[in-house]
Amino acid sequence: MAIKTSPAPLPPYARVKQYLKRELARGRWTPGTLMPSEAELVQRFSVSRMTVNRALRELQSEGLVDRVQGSGTYAAQLHGVSSRLTIRDLHEEIGARGHEHRAVVHLKQAERATAELAHQLGMAEGAKVFHTRIVHLDNGVPLQCEDRYVNPACAPGYLGVDFEQTTPTNYLRTVAPTWEAHYAIEASPPTAEEARLLGIRRDEACLVIVRRTESRGVGITLARLVHPGSRYLIEGHFKP
Amino acid sequence: MAIKTSPAPLPPYARVKQYLKRELARGRWTPGTLMPSEAELVQRFSVSRMTVNRALRELQSEGLVDRVQGSGTYAAQLHGVSSRLTIRDLHEEIGARGHEHRAVVHLKQAERATAELAHQLGMAEGAKVFHTRIVHLDNGVPLQCEDRYVNPACAPGYLGVDFEQTTPTNYLRTVAPTWEAHYAIEASPPTAEEARLLGIRRDEACLVIVRRTESRGVGITLARLVHPGSRYLIEGHFKP
DNA sequence: AAGTGGTCTAGACCACTGG
DNA sequence: CAGTGGTCTAGACCACTTA
Numbered sequence: 141m142a143i144k145t146s147p148a149p150l151p152p153y154a155r156v157k158q159y160l161k162r163e164l165a166r167g168r169w170t171p172g173t174l175m176p177s178e179a180e181l182v183q184r185f186s187v188s189r190m191t192v193n194r195a196l197r198e199l200q201s202e203g204l205v206d207r208v209q210g211s212g213t214y215a216a217q218l219h220g221v222s223s224r225l226t227i228r229d230l231h232e233e234i235g236a237r238g239h240e241h242r243a244v245v246h247l248k249q250a251e252r253a254t255a256e257l258a259h260q261l262g263m264a265e266g267a268k269v270f271h272t273r274i275v276h277l278d279n280g281v282p283l284q285c286e287d288r289y290v291n292p293a294c295a296p297g298y299l300g301v302d303f304e305q306t307t308p309t310n311y312l313r314t315v316a317p318t319w320e321a322h323y324a325i326e327a328s329p330p331t332a333e334e335a336r337l338l339g340i341r342r343d344e345a346c347l348v349i350v351r352r353t354e355s356r357g358v359g360i361t362l363a364r365l366v367h368p369g370s371r372y373l374i375e376g377h378f379k380p
Numbered sequence: 381m382a383i384k385t386s387p388a389p390l391p392p393y394a395r396v397k398q399y400l401k402r403e404l405a406r407g408r409w410t411p412g413t414l415m416p417s418e419a420e421l422v423q424r425f426s427v428s429r430m431t432v433n434r435a436l437r438e439l440q441s442e443g444l445v446d447r448v449q450g451s452g453t454y455a456a457q458l459h460g461v462s463s464r465l466t467i468r469d470l471h472e473e474i475g476a477r478g479h480e481h482r483a484v485v486h487l488k489q490a491e492r493a494t495a496e497l498a499h500q501l502g503m504a505e506g507a508k509v510f511h512t513r514i515v516h517l518d519n520g521v522p523l524q525c526e527d528r529y530v531n532p533a534c535a536p537g538y539l540g541v542d543f544e545q546t547t548p549t550n551y552l553r554t555v556a557p558t559w560e561a562h563y564a565i566e567a568s569p570p571t572a573e574e575a576r577l578l579g580i581r582r583d584e585a586c587l588v589i590v591r592r593t594e595s596r597g598v599g600i601t602l603a604r605l606v607h608p609g610s611r612y613l614i615e616g617h618f619k620p
Numbered sequence: 621a622a623g624t625g626g627t628c629t630a631g632a633c634c635a636c637t638g639g
Numbered sequence: 640c641a642g643t644g645g646t647c648t649a650g651a652c653c654a655c656t657t658a
Contacts, residue, residue: 151646177624178625190628191646193625193626197626207624209625209655210624210657211656321618323616324616325613325616328609328610343583347587369566369569372566375562375564378561391627391628428629428630431629436644447644449637450642451637451644623655623656624654625653625654625655626654626655628650630649631649632648633645634645634646635645636643637644639640639641
């Protein structure tokens with residue numbers, strides 16, 4: 141009996157994908173070029189059309205090819221480095237590093253929404269909003285100042301939560317399980333208050349993430365996350 | 381003959397997906413919970429197993445469910461806001477806004493690699509590297525200072541390119557069609573030189589992207605892209 | 621009209637998990 | 640062992656593009 145040394149004899153659809161990826165990487169089809177049709181690949185690999193179709197559909201969802209019904213499959217333009225960016229819950233992020241996370245609540249109250257804020261959350265001006273300001277510490281070092289406004293309609297119990305035990309992100313996740321988010325990443329100086337809470341100079345560059353989440357068109361929360369530039373960065377990796 | 385008013389009667393696999401997404405959003409299956417098996421869905425929707433399978437496979441690739449062979453399909457933990465982050469070629473980015481892009485080359489020469497640089501690019505210390513420093517203007521306003529080192533082995537003709545006509549990113553794309561990249565986004569002050577070239581104060585916060593790209597383990601290029609915080613931000617959107 | 625992709629089906633075999 | 644997902648097939652019908 142033969143000994144199986146091959147660890148995993150790639151399934152057919154994966155072999156087709158691999159072939160196409162390799163040839164794309166070699167520049168065999170420059171961006172915009174017509175690539176082999178499903179029928180051609182069916183013949184070349186002696187597999188069924190569904191198998192080829194799966195390979196091509198996956199390449200499309202990975203952004204490597206464009207498919208046009210009635211026309212053909214084309215090598216995609218490489219728009220740039222595109223990768224999965226994950227903005228994780230800071231508590232998990234710190235935990236993943238094996239550090240201790242601690243949160244200090246500096247503000248927790250109900251307020252009246254300003255015109256700008258009301259617009260962002262899709263509420264009426266002057267309506268009640270919840271406001272928290274929390275500093276997150278990584279092994280005792282301030283890593284993030286989290287200024288957050290929450291729509292009371294979505295999380296009536298928000299002010300009653302102990303945010304030294306759980307994070308707002310975590311809590312809101314249980315209230316509104318799935319949402320849509322818009323975010324911006326920018327570099328800017330901290331406000332005087334933020335500088336004080338983070339223990340940094342007012343002219344230290346900060347990495348600021350502003351994130352607005354909504355569910356079914358209703359604004360849930362608007363958060364401003366300020367990180368000292370000297371202590372925080374976002375890393376990522378891209379593989380075609 | 382009946383008049384077709386429905387614009388697009390969602391195909392079966394999409395209806396299954398839609399159903400599962402909606403119920404997930406409603407919290408019907410909390411993270412980690414066992415979800416209906418393929419067989420159950422086949423019955424409920426009166427479709428073939430391949431159709432249900434496709435729906436579930438796509439939900440998996442979107443990170444909404446975890447599937448374990450032999451066990452079942454489980455509602456995924458929401459790891460955080462995860463979205464496609466694209467760092468585009470600045471030339472395209474400016475063009476997409478309908479603005480005029482101009483590049484000024486401040487430095488273009490061969491140098492000897494320092495130990496650190498050699499390590500980053502996987503070369504020998506003291507080996508020859510190409511170095512360019514280019515400022516990109518958006519309608520005349522400095523938007524990015526691009527400091528770039530290139531491995532001559534990957535792009536021998538690099539120094540001969542006219543970077544007022546094409547961008548390094550664009551050129552390197554033609555030389556090494558597909559690559560792997562590692563990047564970091566951080567906030568930091570500009571160097572004195574960068575502040576001068578960008579026409580900003582030394583204490584202005586800058587959004588800095590450091591990106592290293594390689595192909596098959598060989599370092600191609602290391603770039604430091606410095607943007608005035610007051611003029612640039614990265615935006616993104618996340619939809620489950 | 622010919623060629624392309626978009627989708628579905630009914631049945632099949634396999635590998636893995638769990639009791 | 641029964642149940643689950645992983646994958647493949649052969650054929651089918653449709654909508655769309657191109658000429």
